[in-house]
Each structure stands twice: as C-alpha cells, then as structure tokens.
Amino acid sequence: MSDVPKPEWTVEGPVAQRHLLVVLPHPDDESFSSGGTIAMHHDAGVPVTYLCGTYGDMGRNMGKPFFANRESLRDVRERELRAACEILGCDVQFLGLRDKTIEFEDPDVIAQQIRGVIEALAADLVIGFYPGHGVHPDHDALGEALRRAVQGMDEGARPRHWAVAVGNRDEVEADLGVADVRVDIRAFGDRKRAALEAHATQTKAMFERMAQQAPGDEAMRLRMEESRRTERFYTL
C-alpha cells in the first residue's frame, strides 16, 4: 500500500506458478471477484484453493419460491459454493466463522490460520478484499487478516498479494487510483457466469431482474458485462 503508483499490468495468462489461494468471506465472493482468474489458473494447470471465511449463513435471500430457511441456508450455500468451484476448477476450504461476525474476532488469530494455509499450499499468489474498500464489514475484516498473514511472513517467502476493491469505481479510483492489475478473462467469461448462476440464492433474482432490461438497471448491466471481460486487482 505505498503511495507510488504501480505500473499497469494486463494479465493474459496465469501469474501463480505453484498455487493460487483466494481468501474471501462468503460463498459467491470468489465468483464475483475472481471467477475468471481462478478458471484461467486452473486451466493452465495451476492448482487453486478458495479459503472461504464463512458459510454465508446470515444471508437473507431465501428465494421465490423458497429454497432455504435461516437454518438450512448454510448447507444450501455450501452446496452452491462447491458447485461453483467445480465449474471454475478450485478446491474449497472453510475457516468456519459466522457470517457478519469476522470484524469482532481477533484479526491476528485469523491471520495465523490463513498463514498456515498459505504455507501448507506454498501459495505464490493470494487474492483478498482490499482492507477498507470492501464495503461489507466481513470483506474489510478478512482482507485485513489476509494482509497481516502475508506481512507476517519473511519478505522472501511472501506470496504476491492482489486486493479487490468493491463499490462504485469512480469513488474507488478517487481513493486508490486505477487498479494496477487487469486480468483479461474474456476466454473465461462464460464459466464465470455459470459459476455465478450456481450461487442461485445470491444471483437468481439479480439475473432475472437484469434480463427484464429495466431502464434503471442499465449501469448494473454494463458493470456485469464488463466483469465478464476484465477482473481488476490492486497489488498490495
């Protein structure tokens, strides 16, 4: 997080060589933020693991018609995540935290858990949310824990760390500048879409609404289209 702007980098092939580790709090965060980047690495023979912080068990969308209630949502979302990761080509591990509560945990304890996974997998690229630019408190908290995990390692052993900033891009860029890493995922856009659709509790209503082409949704539709072509990251 230095003040010196980093050179812009358009990525067209895998960057990790040993293992790509994605560390985000909820089932679906991986597909929204990094689905194309995950598929790109998997298809190039680089193993990918999604370390998912929670089971998304405090989500509120139970579907119409219903596909879950408060107690069954956890298992429904775990199944959705496993299906999405099958499509993208990555393994799944869980930290086992409760949705919405990560910011109240001790960040150094979570950082230690994450560091253990980084070292066990010999990950040379990690992806998380940009601390302070995650919008959702879980995003910020797990992004910070990942940052501490990486920074706690010896400099020579640290993986490359890419961070995802959420929210209105103009506002994000006013704070952080332009994302230095742009991954060209056009070849993986359909897989990303299929993985997002596998998270039906989170995306079915959104895709149905977008398909109706309501005039007010134009900006969201453009963002979704753009997200099938490019994934943007900030190198920390």
Added chain:
Amino acid sequence: MKETRLAGEVLVEALNVNLVQRELDRHAGQDVYLHLETTTGTYTALGPEKMPPCIAFIRNVEVQYARGVVRGGGPYRVGLKMDHGWVYGDGLTHAEVDDEGRLLMAGYDDQGRLRIAMQLGVVPFREGA
C-alpha cells in the same frame, strides 16, 4: 390461508397460529435457545435510497418464559413474557417445526428475503463447522 411451498429439500409454511401457539405452550417454563434476528441486508447504503443498514441478531441465548402468545391476522406478532422482561417479534409470516423439533418462525418480503427470524429450540442452533 395455508400455503406450502416445496423447493429442494425445504418446506417453508405459512404461519399456522394453532401450530405456533401449541409449540409456544410446549416450551413455556423450560430453558430454550433463542435465535432472534431482524435484517435489512448489509448493502442498503448502495441502494437508491442510500439507507444505512439496520440489522440485529442474537443466537443461542438461553431464555425461559412463563407465557408465550402469538397474535395478529398476518403478519403475526409473538411475545414471550419472561420473569424480568420480554422477547418480542412482529412481521412473522411463516412458521414450521423442523426435523429436530425446533420452532422456526420468520417473516419474508415479497421477494423471499428474510426480514425477521424468531426461533426456539431445546438444543443450541448449529454454529461453526
């Protein structure tokens, strides 16, 4: 109005007052675990009205009530009168007794999004892995 929707393995039933009252009576005077929650969703500030979120939940808090009553014509209200206070919920539209004998009550909006949950069980609700 009895409405039953089956989707996947999930049965979500419109709140049946008789069933709920029977279950509230059954748990009266014993220690029960409570899950009580209201939520707007976390991302309300990104919506057109830019409203801040309003969310609260308590999970697996042990309570004991002497009297529990369901009221209203739908959506429904439930009040649990305890020795030193109350548990209250309004906006409940659905209720079921799950396989483990827990009373799961909830209120949803017309998109199937949960607005309130009020649940009672004699063993703690699942937590963690």
